[in-house]
Amino acid sequence: MTPAPISRRRAIILGGLGAASLAAGGTGWIAAGPGVGTSRLEPADTGAELHQPPVLDSRDGRLQVELTAAAGARLGGVDTQALGFNGTSPGPTLRVRAGDELEVRLTNRLDKPTNLHTHGLRVSPQANSDNPFLRIDPGTSFDYRYRIPPDHPAGTFWYHPHHHGMVADQVFGGLAGALLVDPPLGNGPDLPVVEDRVLLVTDTTLDADGHLLEASAMDRAMGRQGELVLVNGQHQPTIPAAPGATQRWRIINGCVSRVLPIRLDGHDLIQVAHDGTFLPAPATKDRVLLAPGNRADVIVRPTGTGRYPLIADAVDRGGMEGMMGGNIAASGPVTLATLVTDGPSVTAPPLPATLPAEKTGGGPTTARRQITFQMGMSGSGMGGMAFTIDGRTFDPARDDQTVQLGTTEEWTINNPSPLAHPFHLHVWPFTVLATSDGARPVGVPQDVVLVPARGWARLRIPFTEHDGRSVYHCHILDHEDAGMMATINVRG
Ligand code: C2O
Ligand code: CU
Numbered sequence: 001m002t003p004a005p006i007s008r009r010r011a012i013i014l015g016g017l018g019a020a021s022l023a024a025g026g027t028g029w030i031a032a033g034p035g036v037g038t039s040r041l042e043p044a045d046t047g048a049e050l051h052q053p054p055v056l057d058s059r060d061g062r063l064q065v066e067l068t069a070a071a072g073a074r075l076g077g078v079d080t081q082a083l084g085f086n087g088t089s090p091g092p093t094l095r096v097r098a099g100d101e102l103e104v105r106l107t108n109r110l111d112k113p114t115n116l117h118t119h120g121l122r123v124s125p126q127a128n129s130d131n132p133f134l135r136i137d138p139g140t141s142f143d144y145r146y147r148i149p150p151d152h153p154a155g156t157f158w159y160h161p162h163h164h165g166m167v168a169d170q171v172f173g174g175l176a177g178a179l180l181v182d183p184p185l186g187n188g189p190d191l192p193v194v195e196d197r198v199l200l201v202t203d204t205t206l207d208a209d210g211h212l213l214e215a216s217a218m219d220r221a222m223g224r225q226g227e228l229v230l231v232n233g234q235h236q237p238t239i240p241a242a243p244g245a246t247q248r249w250r251i252i253n254g255c256v257s258r259v260l261p262i263r264l265d266g267h268d269l270i271q272v273a274h275d276g277t278f279l280p281a282p283a284t285k286d287r288v289l290l291a292p293g294n295r296a297d298v299i300v301r302p303t304g305t306g307r308y309p310l311i312a313d314a315v316d317r318g319g320m321e322g323m324m325g326g327n328i329a330a331s332g333p334v335t336l337a338t339l340v341t342d343g344p345s346v347t348a349p350p351l352p353a354t355l356p357a358e359k360t361g362g363g364p365t366t367a368r369r370q371i372t373f374q375m376g377m378s379g380s381g382m383g384g385m386a387f388t389i390d391g392r393t394f395d396p397a398r399d400d401q402t403v404q405l406g407t408t409e410e411w412t413i414n415n416p417s418p419l420a421h422p423f424h425l426h427v428w429p430f431t432v433l434a435t436s437d438g439a440r441p442v443g444v445p446q447d448v449v450l451v452p453a454r455g456w457a458r459l460r461i462p463f464t465e466h467d468g469r470s471v472y473h474c475h476i477l478d479h480e481d482a483g484m485m486a487t488i489n490v491r492g
Contacts, residue, residue, distance in 0.1 A: 040208060041080065041208055041209070045235065046235045049237060049240060050337060051232055052093070053233075058097060061097075061101065063102050065103070066086075068106075069109060070083065070109035071083050071109075072087070073087060073088055075088075075230070076235055080211075082174040082206065084174050085175060090176050090254070091177030093178040094178070097148075097181065097182045098148055098149065098152040098182075098184050099148060099149070101146070104116060105142070106142050108136045108138050108140055108141070110170070112163075112166050114161045114170060115161060115163045116161060117130060118130045120275055120447045121427075122149060123148060124468055132164075132471050136163075153277045153278070154188055155273050155278070155295075156295045157276050158254060159177050160177075164396070168220070168224065172203070172477075174202065180250070183356075187356075189278065189356055190352055191299070191352070192246055193246050193247055195241070196250070197250065198232065198250050198252070199337065201231055201312075206228070215478065223419075223479060226255070237337050239339050241342075242302070243342075244303075246299060249297070249299075251297075253295070254292075255292050256292065257478065258312070259289070259292070261289045262289075262313075262336070264339060265310075266303070267303065270351065272299055273296070274296055275295055275429070275442075275445070277357065277445050277446075278356050280355060281354050281355055282299065282351050289450070291449070293447070294446070305342050308339040308341070310335070314330070318417070318418050318420045360462075361464050362408030362461075364408065367403075368410045370414060373389060373416075374386075375418075385482075387483050389472075389484055392483075393484075394471075394473075394483045400488065401472075403491070404491055408463065409460075410460055411458070412456055412458045416454060418453050418454065422448050422451070423450075424448045427466050429461075430446065430459040431461075432446065434457070436452050437452045469488065472486055
């Protein structure tokens with residue numbers, strides 16, 4: 001039964017109250033909004049059960065896939081002008097094992113150049129592997145081939161376009177997908193989970209015709225935040241569970257700029273992995289903080305029966321108060337999804353006391369470097385601002401850091417600016433030693449760290465594997481596109 005359009009529309013304009021139940025039986029999206037020029041496409045399938053993106057699994061040591069990037073993706077169950085891989089946003093989940101070969105034929109049916117980054121994978125940055133300097137023009141295809149080392153950590157990674165200047169638009173448009181590395185057979189920890197789910201969080205804004213909204217100069221300067229926050233392309237889906245039935249949620253922050261402090265109403269989150277590597281032991285937390293690009297694998301053990309929202313708490317990424325009469329780098333709390341528990345209780349089996357955390361690699365520190373993120377006024381630039389690292393905007397032809405393969409370095413990322421910037425380094429994960437806000441470091445290698453506003457983060461980076469050139473940058477993708485990115489050349 002489809003409810004009358006007028007009541008559905010009203011229910012959605014009125015917000016959460018009642019909208020979920022009314023819309024649960026419907027499909028499609030509804031134009032709603034305060035007035036001419038500001039109307040938006042809003043999801044009508046709010047509250048539908050969470051789907052998993054299609055999974056493409058490796059066999060006999062290899063996974064061969066074709067990914068076509070194009071506009072006209074299905075999002076929230078219906079056709080929009082959002083971007084997708086193979087017609088959906090997110091794209092398929094790629095699932096490989098350590099030691100596998102991953103081959104991706106990327107076809108560009110967009111109207112702008114693109115390419116592909118395997119975020120967090122420890123693979124070669126050269127040639128047709130995880131090479132961020134490649135440019136795949138509209139109407140062309142490119143064959144990527146990634147050799148995943150046999151000792152690669154088993155965990156949650158993701159892929160997204162990385163062509164400088166277009167990254168924020170393309171990820172905001174919907175181009176992202178999960179990339180899971182499984183342990184070699186029989187080598188993983190024994191996690192007693194009955195469901196293993198990907199929760200890829202993205203945000204976007206679509207106008208009433210289903211077209212992507214252009215970001216303003218100020219949106220780009222602060223890092224755009226979409227009005228719709230989606231999980232696997234769905235708006236506030238429900239996640240069914242039996243009380244006690246243990247689930248593993250692989251939460252990926254695929255938002256362009258949003259920082260997600262995530263909590264589950266009425267439950268602790270038991271974190272087992274961060275950025276694709278296991279913690280030494282399950283860690284019980286009331287909140288898990290994910291900067292753009294970060295991932296957390298959490299164990300959820302539903303208690304009782306009821307509805308428990310998964311919430312991204314309000315966050316202030318830094319003070320730009322006084323500009324434009326408000327702080328647009330702040331965001332209110334958002335409901336990502338709702339855990340719905342029902343049925344007879346099952347007894348949750350115990351979790352392992354320890355997990356196969358990685359040993360900290362590398363040797364003694366051979367060099368220390370200072371890296372500085374800056375936002376400054378400029379005559380031209382985005383919204384009259386320049387986004388630089390060490391005073392320079394991105395130049396793919398310049399080597400900004402040269403490092404000897406096999407060494408271990410300590411980098412301090414300075415951020416004198418009034419906005420927090422997430423630092424991301426490709427290929428070579430780092431351990432956070434300390435941050436200026438005194439937060440307790442995760443303790444295992446990671447690939448994105450939020451550098452506090454007017455603060456710093458100190459990192460230990462073992463360059464033990466993979467030579468070649470790659471990049472480090474701010475993972476507020478609007479900042480990266482504006483030039484807050486630099487190159488690193490690791491010489492073998
Ligand atoms: Cu997730 Cu260089 O990016
Ligand atoms: Cu930034």
